[in-house]
Amino acid sequence: MIAQILVDGITSGAMIGLGAIGLTLTYGLLRFANFAHGEFATWGAYLALLVAGAIGPADPLGPLTFGWPLLAALAASMVLTALLAAALDGVLFRRLRRHGSAITLVIASFGASLALRSALEFGFGPQPWYYTRDIAMTVRLGPGMRATWDQLAVLGLAIVLMLAMHLLMTRTPLGRAMRAVSENPDLARLAGIDPARIVRVTWLLGGALAASAGVFLGVTVQLRPSMGFELLLPLFAAAILGGIGSVPGAMLGGLIIGIAEAASVPLAGAQYRAAVAFVVMLAMLLVRPSGLFGGRGG
Amino acid sequence: MSGLASYACFFFTVALTYGVATLGLNLQWGSAGLFNVGVAGFAAVGAYAAAWLTAAPAAGHWGGFQLPIALGWIGAMAAAALAAAILGAITLRLRADYLAITTFGAAVTIELVALNAQTLTGGPFGIAFIPKPFEALADRPLAFGAANLALVAAVAALAYWALERLTGSPWGRVLRALREDEAAAASLGKAPDAFRLQAFVIGAALIGLAGAMQAQFFGFIAPDNYLPVLTFQVWVMLVVGGSGNNRGALLGALAVWALWSFSGTALAALLPGTLQARGAALRVVAIGVVLAGVLLLRPRGLIGERATVSRHISG
Numbered sequence: 001m002i003a004q005i006l007v008d009g010i011t012s013g014a015m016i017g018l019g020a021i022g023l024t025l026t027y028g029l030l031r032f033a034n035f036a037h038g039e040f041a042t043w044g045a046y047l048a049l050l051v052a053g054a055i056g057p058a059d060p061l062g063p064l065t066f067g068w069p070l071l072a073a074l075a076a077s078m079v080l081t082a083l084l085a086a087a088l089d090g091v092l093f094r095r096l097r098r099h100g101s102a103i104t105l106v107i108a109s110f111g112a113s114l115a116l117r118s119a120l121e122f123g124f125g126p127q128p129w130y131y132t133r134d135i136a137m138t139v140r141l142g143p144g145m146r147a148t149w150d151q152l153a154v155l156g157l158a159i160v161l162m163l164a165m166h167l168l169m170t171r172t173p174l175g176r177a178m179r180a181v182s183e184n185p186d187l188a189r190l191a192g193i194d195p196a197r198i199v200r201v202t203w204l205l206g207g208a209l210a211a212s213a214g215v216f217l218g219v220t221v222q223l224r225p226s227m228g229f230e231l232l233l234p235l236f237a238a239a240i241l242g243g244i245g246s247v248p249g250a251m252l253g254g255l256i257i258g259i260a261e262a263a264s265v266p267l268a269g270a271q272y273r274a275a276v277a278f279v280v281m282l283a284m285l286l287v288r289p290s291g292l293f294g295g296r297g298g
Numbered sequence: 299m300s301g302l303a304s305y306a307c308f309f310f311t312v313a314l315t316y317g318v319a320t321l322g323l324n325l326q327w328g329s330a331g332l333f334n335v336g337v338a339g340f341a342a343v344g345a346y347a348a349a350w351l352t353a354a355p356a357a358g359h360w361g362g363f364q365l366p367i368a369l370g371w372i373g374a375m376a377a378a379a380l381a382a383a384i385l386g387a388i389t390l391r392l393r394a395d396y397l398a399i400t401t402f403g404a405a406v407t408i409e410l411v412a413l414n415a416q417t418l419t420g421g422p423f424g425i426a427f428i429p430k431p432f433e434a435l436a437d438r439p440l441a442f443g444a445a446n447l448a449l450v451a452a453v454a455a456l457a458y459w460a461l462e463r464l465t466g467s468p469w470g471r472v473l474r475a476l477r478e479d480e481a482a483a484a485s486l487g488k489a490p491d492a493f494r495l496q497a498f499v500i501g502a503a504l505i506g507l508a509g510a511m512q513a514q515f516f517g518f519i520a521p522d523n524y525l526p527v528l529t530f531q532v533w534v535m536l537v538v539g540g541s542g543n544n545r546g547a548l549l550g551a552l553a554v555w556a557l558w559s560f561s562g563t564a565l566a567a568l569l570p571g572t573l574q575a576r577g578a579a580l581r582v583v584a585i586g587v588v589l590a591g592v593l594l595l596r597p598r599g600l601i602g603e604r605a606t607v608s609r610h611i612s613g
Contacts, residue, residue: 033395035335035402095594106333106398107533108593114530115586118579125576229526233406236399271414278403282388285400289392 003145005262011151011220013258014158019213019231020238020250021165022085022206028182028245029202030097032105036088037210038235039116040081042228044211045218046120048077049129063149065134066219074157074215078208085207086200088112094199113229121225129223154216161212162251165205169247178202182245233274234261237281243291252292256280300440307443309559310552314450315511317551320535321457321544322504328542328603329465330497331477332390333398337505337532339405342412342524343381344374344506345513349425352514356427359420367431371510378506379499381408386498391491405529412521424520428513450511454548457504461544464500473497505532527582531558534589542603549600558585 023037051073058067092112096105136148169175180188181198189195210228217227234257241256242249257277264276284291319341326332334340350361352370365373381404389400412419419425431449435442464470475483476490484490513519531554539550561584565577592599 031395033399092590092594099597104593104597106335106395107537108590110335110526110530110533111586111589114527115583115590118582118586121579122576122583233403236403240396240399269414272410275407275410278400278407281403282400285392285396286388289396 001144001266003142005266006259007141007145007147007151009259009262010255011147011155011258012261013255014155014162015213015216015220015254016231016234016238016258017251017254018158018161018216019210020235020242020254021162021247022202022209023235024239024242024244024246024250025178025182025202026206027239029178029199030093030105032093032109033236035106035110035232036113036116037109037206038228038230038232039113040085040207040210040228041214041217041231042117042120042225043084043214044077044081044207045214045223045227046124046129047080047211048073048215048218049131049223051076052131060132060134063137063139064153065132065136065150070131070215070219074212077215078211081211081214082204082207085203085210089199089203113232117225117229124225126225129218131218131223148220150219154219158212158216161209165209165247166251168205174201230274233281234258234277237277237284240281240289240291241284243293246291246293249291249293304439304443307440307447309555311443311447311450311515312512313552313555314447314454314548315508315515316532316535316555317454317548318450318457318511319505319508319532320539320547320551321454321461322501322508323532323536324501324541324544324547325461325465325497325504326501327536328547329470329473329477330494330501331394332494332498332501333394334401334498334501335398335529336385336401336403336405336408338524338526338528339401339408340378340381340502340505341509341512341528342405342408342521344378344509345519345523346412346419346425347377347506348374348510348513349428349519353425353428356420356425358423359416359425360418361425367429367514370514371507374506374510375503378509379503382499382502383495386495390494390498402526405524405526409521409524412524419521422521424518424522425513426518428517428519430514430517446515450515453507453511457507458544458548465544469493469496530582530589531585534585534592536599537589538592538599540599540601540603543599543601546599546601546603553600554585554588557588561585 019037019041022040023034026034026037048070052069055069055072058069060067092108093105096108136150138146138148139152140146169179177188177193178198178201180191180193181195185195214228217231238253238257239250241253242251257280260280261273261276264273319337323334323337326334348370351363351365351373352367353362354364355362385400385404389397413422430436432442432445435445472483472488472493476488476493480490535550535554536547537550538554539548540546558581561581565580566574569577
């Protein structure tokens with residue numbers, strides 16, 4: 001029972017963590033809570049559906065329900081969603097940053113979120129979509145622990161993406177520049193870093209990672225127009241839990257929220273799952289508003 | 299002709315209930331700079347409280363106290379104010395955008411409770427047969443509509459008058475001072491958290507009242523009425539009308555509700571039957587684009603906030 005909660009919690013936590021990385025980075029860099037971030041996950045999932053559909057069917061890989069077309073679609077959708085995020089910034093947020101307050105940006109992002117979601121709902125309808133109708137095969141991991149091969153594959157891919165992101169942030173000049181601009185934009189500019197370029201890169205990375213979270217959610221659950229919006233509260237909770245601006249914090253926060261959600265199901269029933277993130281977040285704000293990794297909160 | 303007149307009454311009645319909610323949000327955001335993304339949640343609290351207090355007992359849900367409608371509305375304001383007091387006590391001392399996230403979370407949680415606590419709320423089926431004001435007139439549509447409109451107009455006028463008095467008073471000045479420069483206001487001995495909490499609670503009470511009035515005019519509520527799109531509508535009303543200005547809030551509510559109703563009719567007429575269900579989604583896209591356009595091109599809204607200058611300077 002407890003072991004099964006861990007398996008489910010860690011897989012969904014990894015997806016929350018992937019989405020929260022982009023949210024916490026743009027939040028730390030631009031100082032605004034982007035309510036449209038969840039829609040990048042939704043758009044990522046649906047874009048992958050379109051690309052995979054265009055490639056056509058292929059044999060599934062081993063015990064998985066999907067084949068190489070979905071992996072190609074994942075890569076394509078990450079690129080496309082990254083461009084979507086950068087475009088949204090260019091059309092809306094960048095102009096508002098010039099003369100508006102941070103909170104004007106939040107209103108605008110709330111509007112953008114509803115518009116992006118409604119546009120998808122118009123195109124695809126409110127009914128759920130699936131990448132495949134095949135039954136996912138499960139594997140026994142230990143006593144009372146089962147996972148589908150899909151879940152394990154998704155978890156593996158998520159870990160690879162997170163590791164790559166961590167290495168990028170800590171080991172490359174680009175990552176150093178991103179952290180520098182987030183810490184102190186003026187000092188970073190003095191050191192010859194172009195903040196506008198860093199902002200663009202942050203949107204691209206955040207959009208791509210959110211798209212991957214959306215595709216993984218689509219593989220393990222289903223695609224619905226509201227999937228990203230429902231992910232938004234867990235994403236915020238993970239970002240606040242880990243400390244705004246902290247990439248490892250977002251990953252750990254995602255894991256904690258995922259496990260807490262999975263643990264709540266036998267206690268309160270699956271229907272209140274979404275409220276768990278809210279309760280954990282409130283508790284964190286009461287006890288330690290700056291987050292586990294002491295980000296820019298409080 | 300009388301059909302058109304009763305439609306006009308209905309249109310303005312609904313628009314003015316939105317106006318009251320927008321006035322409440324204007325106190326929170328326009329005067330105090332508090333960012334509430336949970337408008338739908340507070341409206342839901344008010345609506346369900348009023349429904350429990352005034353409706354007849356029914357097997358499907360809790361409540362059924364059959365109190366007079368006026369008591370139901372007072373109860374709705376009290377319930378929304380209580381919810382705001384609890385949430386505000388936790389989050390108002392934190393940075394502004396955390397309030398946005400937590401009010402959003404509260405609204406999502408309230409919607410979940412409305413949907414799932416079946417014995418309390420009737421679950422997805424909601425609560426029906428909520429008594430309407432002036433039910434005795436129901437067989438004469440025009441008189442019924444006019445009486446309802448007069449009632450909601452009186453409530454809106456009262457709320458407007460009270461808010462004008464409040465925001466013009468020293469209390470309102472402190473709120474604006476805190477919004478502009480918290481450190482300077484605090485150095486003058488004003489306790490920021492207490493003033494903010496008061497503004498947040500009063501604003502939420504008005505939003506709860508708006509929810510209660512809508513419940514009472516429609517006679518039926520369900521969790522579907524309190525989705526984030528409601529929050530968004532009220533925000534667009536405030537931004538379009540001009541935040542910081544109570545007249546702007548009312549004007550924005552009328553203008554955006556007109557746009558919303560008109561776009562619904564237009565989409566119904568233009569789209570083929572198969573796309574009707576999806577047409578509702580296009581409406582949200584259109585309103586979202588209007589919001590972005592106003593924010594980018596006319597950030598002050600139709601009527602912006604009046605500049606407050608000391609009479610010693612302006613002479």
